[in-house]
Amino acid sequence: MSEKISQVSTSSSPSGRTEVGLMKQWQMTELKADFKMVESAMPTINENEALVKVAGCGVCHTDLSFWHDGVRTKKEMPLTLGHEISGTVLEGLAHLKGKNVIIPAVLPCGNCELCNKGRSNMCQNQLMPGNDFHGGFASHIVVPHKYLCPVPDSVLTKYKLEELSVIADAISTPYQVMKKSELENGDLAICIGVGGVGVYGALIAKIMGAKVLAIDINDEKLAQAKKNGVDATLNSKGLDIKEIKAKVKELAKEIGAPKYGWKIFEFSGTAPGQDLAFNLITFTSTLSIVGFTMNKLEVRLSNLMAFDAKLIGTWGCKPELYPEVVDLIATGKLEIKDFVQTFPLSQINEVFKNTLAHKYTKRSVLVPDLS
Numbered sequence: 323m324s325e326k327i328s329q330v331s332t333s334s335s336p337s338g339r340t341e342v343g344l345m346k347q348w349q350m351t352e353l354k355a356d357f358k359m360v361e362s363a364m365p366t367i368n369e370n371e372a373l374v375k376v377a378g379c380g381v382c383h384t385d386l387s388f389w390h391d392g393v394r395t396k397k398e399m400p401l402t403l404g405h406e407i408s409g410t411v412l413e414g415l416a417h418l419k420g421k422n423v424i425i426p427a428v429l430p431c432g433n434c435e436l437c438n439k440g441r442s443n444m445c446q447n448q449l450m451p452g453n454d455f456h457g458g459f460a461s462h463i464v465v466p467h468k469y470l471c472p473v474p475d476s477v478l479t480k481y482k483l484e485e486l487s488v489i490a491d492a493i494s495t496p497y498q499v500m501k502k503s504e505l506e507n508g509d510l511a512i513c514i515g516v517g518g519v520g521v522y523g524a525l526i527a528k529i530m531g532a533k534v535l536a537i538d539i540n541d542e543k544l545a546q547a548k549k550n551g552v553d554a555t556l557n558s559k560g561l562d563i564k565e566i567k568a569k570v571k572e573l574a575k576e577i578g579a580p581k582y583g584w585k586i587f588e589f590s591g592t593a594p595g596q597d598l599a600f601n602l603i604t605f606t607s608t609l610s611i612v613g614f615t616m617n618k619l620e621v622r623l624s625n626l627m628a629f630d631a632k633l634i635g636t637w638g639c640k641p642e643l644y645p646e647v648v649d650l651i652a653t654g655k656l657e658i659k660d661f662v663q664t665f666p667l668s669q670i671n672e673v674f675k676n677t678l679a680h681k682y683t684k685r686s687v688l689v690p691d692l693s
Contacts, residue, residue, distance in 0.1 A: 347460040372414030372467035378484025379458030380406030404458035408487035428638035469641035494639035496523030507531030510579035515590025518685035533579040666691035
């Protein structure tokens with residue numbers, strides 16, 4: 323276990339500036355190496371920024387890609403990873419100070435061509451914590467304040483602030499793709515891979531009125547999805563494509579789902595998962611690719627023409643949708659307790675290795691332990 327980091331003390335100065343001790347960050351210094359804890363003076367902020375005390379930061383597949391797979395980050399190492407962040411604003415605009423917030427994983431400029439067309443998640447000037455600048459595996463983080471999403475106090479009567487960090491990607495990303503897919507009441511939503519992101523996709527699809535079929539190779543994940551309301555599950559391990567397609571048709575009939583127009587969501591980020599997703603396309607289907615893999619896939623694109631089907635991608639979630647996601651939790655429509663587990667931030671090296679080895683079935687959130 324990594325050594326713990328010391329408590330940061332806070333007090334108010336005569337000038338009104340919150341006085342804080344050192345900022346502690348767990349940084350990636352080289353590929354596949356242990357993260358190293360670094361102390362530095364607390365940074366000052368400009369008029370467009372906020373200083374946030376981190377409550378929790380989720381461990382995402384993207385973090386693993388940066389740390390283990392060699393996917394390049396925009397900012398060179400040493401770099402503090404982490405983009406699923408919740409916390410409390412210590413410094414910034416008066417109306418934000420003291421507010422509990424979610425920091426969007428994609429922070430657009432708000433002024434460019436794509437932002438003005440409602441595609442702010444694809445802003446080419448966007449900033450991503452843990453990629454473009456130091457992220458949330460730290461005691462504090464400095465971020466642009468423009469898109470911070472406040473968390474109502476009512477939500478915190480049921481959830482700890484650190485648990486809500488998963489809104490920033492694990493929940494918001496599938497929420498955006500469900501809306502992009504034009505999922506309608508009564509549609510069949512097939513969710514391939516119900517891990518840390520896919521399970522929320524399945525639950526959101528159910529909230530939107532779809533008949534939901536979850537496909538995975540892990541019985542425990544499927545059981546959790548079923549317990550939380552999905553209509554049917556299928557463990558595809560050891561089955562070939564033909565067998566899986568036959569079982570999907572059988573299950574769709576059992577749950578009263580339509581024969582056509584399936585909405586297929588690939589969350590696994592694996593070549594087999596994407597291959598299966600493409601092969602499940604039928605007449606007027608929509609296939610949404612959410613998971614990421616560096617592996618290439620050979621497919622016959624003419625299937626899209628023959629089936630009059632659509633293939634779409636998605637990237638993160640535009641900040642404008644975050645309040646809608648928070649509302650799903652605030653109103654009790656979306657329950658997240660069963661899918662989140664917390665660890666001290668000082669255990670970051672163990673948690674990353676265990677996540678890489680697929681030892682967890684829940685989303686891991688690292689909580690700064692500053693004592």
